[in-house]
Amino acid sequence: MTQGNRGPANPKPDTGKDYSKYFDFSDAKIVKEENGKTTYRIKGRDITINAMPSYKDEKKRGKEEIRVHYENAVPEELRTLGRGKKYLIYTYGCQMNEHDTEVMRGLFEEMGFAPTTERTEADVILLNTCAVRENAEDKVFGELGHLKSLKLEKPELILGVCGCMSQEAAVVGRIMQKHAYVDLIFGTHNIHRLPHLLQEAYFGKEMVVEVWSKEGDIIENLPKKREGLRAWVNIMYGCDKFCTYCIVPYTRGKERSRLPEDVIAEVRELARQGFKEITLLGQNVNAYGKDFTDRNYRFADLMDDIRKIDIPRVRFTTSHPRDFDDRLIEVLAKGGNLVEHIHLPVQSGSSEILKRMSRKYSREHFLDLVRRIREAIPNVVLTTDIIVGFPGETEEQFEETLSLVREVKFASAFTFIYSPREGTPAAEMEDNVPYEVKQKRLERLNALIAELSLESNLQLKGQTVEVLVEGVSKNNPNVLSGRTRSNKLIHFEGPQEWIGQFVKVKVTAPQTWYIRGEAADVPVQAALSHGA
Numbered sequence: 001m002t003q004g005n006r007g008p009a010n011p012k013p014d015t016g017k018d019y020s021k022y023f024d025f026s027d028a029k030i031v032k033e034e035n036g037k038t039t040y041r042i043k044g045r046d047i048t049i050n051a052m053p054s055y056k057d058e059k060k061r062g063k064e065e066i067r068v069h070y071e072n073a074v075p076e077e078l079r080t081l082g083r084g085k086k087y088l089i090y091t092y093g094c095q096m097n098e099h100d101t102e103v104m105r106g107l108f109e110e111m112g113f114a115p116t117t118e119r120t121e122a123d124v125i126l127l128n129t130c131a132v133r134e135n136a137e138d139k140v141f142g143e144l145g146h147l148k149s150l151k152l153e154k155p156e157l158i159l160g161v162c163g164c165m166s167q168e169a170a171v172v173g174r175i176m177q178k179h180a181y182v183d184l185i186f187g188t189h190n191i192h193r194l195p196h197l198l199q200e201a202y203f204g205k206e207m208v209v210e211v212w213s214k215e216g217d218i219i220e221n222l223p224k225k226r227e228g229l230r231a232w233v234n235i236m237y238g239c240d241k242f243c244t245y246c247i248v249p250y251t252r253g254k255e256r257s258r259l260p261e262d263v264i265a266e267v268r269e270l271a272r273q274g275f276k277e278i279t280l281l282g283q284n285v286n287a288y289g290k291d292f293t294d295r296n297y298r299f300a301d302l303m304d305d306i307r308k309i310d311i312p313r314v315r316f317t318t319s320h321p322r323d324f325d326d327r328l329i330e331v332l333a334k335g336g337n338l339v340e341h342i343h344l345p346v347q348s349g350s351s352e353i354l355k356r357m358s359r360k361y362s363r364e365h366f367l368d369l370v371r372r373i374r375e376a377i378p379n380v381v382l383t384t385d386i387i388v389g390f391p392g393e394t395e396e397q398f399e400e401t402l403s404l405v406r407e408v409k410f411a412s413a414f415t416f417i418y419s420p421r422e423g424t425p426a427a428e429m430e431d432n433v434p435y436e437v438k439q440k441r442l443e444r445l446n447a448l449i450a451e452l453s454l455e456s457n458l459q460l461k462g463q464t465v466e467v468l469v470e471g472v473s474k475n476n477p478n479v480l481s482g483r484t485r486s487n488k489l490i491h492f493e494g495p496q497e498w499i500g501q502f503v504k505v506k507v508t509a510p511q512t513w514y515i516r517g518e519a520a521d522v523p524v525q526a527a528l529s530h531g532a
């Protein structure tokens with residue numbers, strides 16, 4: 001099976017940072033050492049460490065070949081572990097985490113657990129966490145604080161922390177020291193081990209920690225519990241870009257692509273089940289296939305093959321501008337189920353900042369890429385991610401971001417204030433920009449994005465667009481809400497039977513963040529019929 005950093009626990013961090021307050025294990029006693037696992041007693045709590053995260057190992061990029069495993073992750077003897085019990089997962093962060101949650105839901109249900117949304121009814125609660133910015137981490141520690149009283153009232157509750165934060169040694173140390181009522185910590189490479197880890201947590205009294213630092217092989221055939229009309233499909237794991245501000249290459253490991261035949265089989269199955277839209281997922285989908293040693297097959301080839309599958313809409317996220325090649329543009333221009341929306345994170349409009357971010361493209365390269373995309377796909381809608389207040393960003397450099405945004409006319413953007421992440425190169429860079437200045441920059445950028453979003457929506461006025469109806473509006477049950485091919489949110493009146501169908505809608509009143517319209521026709525597809 002997969003291997004990882006499973007040696008004896010080494011609670012000392014490798015970062016050279018002062019994590020000492022969470023790594024003072026002077027009062028820790030070794031209770032037991034067995035099969036490479038060590039049980040410590042720390043402040044009266046026994047903690048069994050199968051594997052601790054190590055920053056040094058997470059940074060490494062080995063040349064080992066990635067193997068693919070197809071065996072079942074839930075062995076026969078664990079299929080009744082959850083009988084009569086309920087689980088609840090709170091998910092933070094990106095689509096990759098949402099998809100990991102779908103996998104964990106699949107695993108829970110194969111173990112016989114039932115889902116619940118009521119925390120007081122749950123027998124297991126997992127927090128699937130995000131480490132990309134500090135405020136995401138603060139939310140998780142806040143939630144852990146709230147859950148403490150529940151755990152005290154109901155000691156048999158299993159409380160677990162997984163996802164990107166578990167890959168950080170400092171976080172694991174802090175939970176072990178300050179939130180010792182947590183029962184289980186496991187990492188992003190250990191998801192398929194959930195059934196075994198739950199069993200350990202149930203039958204032992206100790207906190208169980210298993211976080212592999214080195215990514216393992218690719219595990220296929222994991223169950224996934226998907227809901228709704230849209231499905232995520234992972235095409236690759238990890239990231240090798242090492243942008244200087246980003247923690248993802250450490251928490252998610254090296255780039256590993258799923259085999260095209262496995263991706264295509266999954267998409268075909270989703271089409272058969274009646275899903276209307278899929279989103280191909282990867283931290284940098286444009287690097288898809290670079291790691292194959294036995295074939296020359298890249299993201300453009302995958303898109304060209306998926307284009308031929310009978311699923312109405314295909315999206316992908318996230319793209320890195322550096323690897324976005326002409327062959328991909330050519331394939332996307334074929335249209336069909338490949339929609340006219342590209343999310344293309346630019347991060348900054350200043351070549352100097354881009355260089356310090358190690359994005360490996362310049363402002364000019366980005367603008368040229370946009371020009372080539374627009375030439376091939378004239379009605380394309382572009383959205384982006386932007387970081388303001390990168391260490392040392394000057395007013396002029398920020399204004400270059402504003403001017404690039406204006407020039408490209410992004411239809412919308414996710415915008416963030418730079419958040420230093422322990423262990424990343426940018427966290428070591430000198431930063432002389434006061435936080436209030438960064439906040440002001442964010443406000444200025446957001447005002448521009450709002451202006452451009454309205455402008456982009458106004459262009460649709462009077463046009464008829466195809467809408468996938470996703471549900472009813474929160475405020476009015478007679479109003480339906482859905483998305484255009486270009487991912488714009490649209491509200492219009494119609495019966496609830498249209499949910500899950502494609503409707504032609506005439507745009508009547510574009511707003512800044514959504515569009516109002518009127519149904520121009522009855523649905524173009526038969527009722528939804530998927531049983532996932």
Ligand code: 5AD
Binds near residue numbers: 345416418420
């Ligand atoms: N600070 C702020 N934003 C970040 N992102 C990634 N790392 C950081 C950080 N340290 C943003 C980038 C990325 C998005 C998912 O999150 O814009 O594209």
Ligand code: SF4
Binds near residue numbers: 241242248283320
């Ligand atoms: Fe982070 Fe850069 Fe990789 Fe995106 S491409 S996940 S920003 S390192």
